[in-house]
Amino acid sequence: MANTPSAKKAARKIVRRTAVNTARRSRVRTFLRKVEEAIAAGQADDARAALAAAEPEIMRAAQKGVLHKNTASRKVSRLASRVRSLSA
Template sequence: MANTPQAKKRARQNEKARKHNASLRSMARTYLKRVISAIESGDVEAAKGAYAAAVPVIDRIADKGIIHKNKAARHKSRLNTRIKAMAA
């Protein structure tokens, strides 16, 4: 446990940041799940709409360092490939 005042403050700040980051990660997962469920239902237009809504969210959390930029790119690429395969 933290003993000095500044260590106690850092512990409080870290906990607050951890909760905020967890919230953002959860939001990104929700958007990803919406795209995946639209793909699995076979609705191309719904999948495209969900993908368009998910991309800025994924990019935003990657910019903030919540997830790695390559992980964000991988998610976007794989979802886009699946949507294009549906349309073909």
């Protein structure tokens, strides 16, 4: 357990930050799941709309440090390519 006041404060900050990051990660996963479900159902219009909503959410998570920038870009790129192939 933390003993010094600064360590106690750091522990409190970590708890708050973990809660925020968990919520962000969950939100991103929800958006990703919506895109995946639309792709699986073969609904090109819904998939495009879901991707348009998911992309800023994924990039925001990368900006906030929840995901690495390259990971976020890779996810968006792969989803976009799958949505494109769905409508073709």
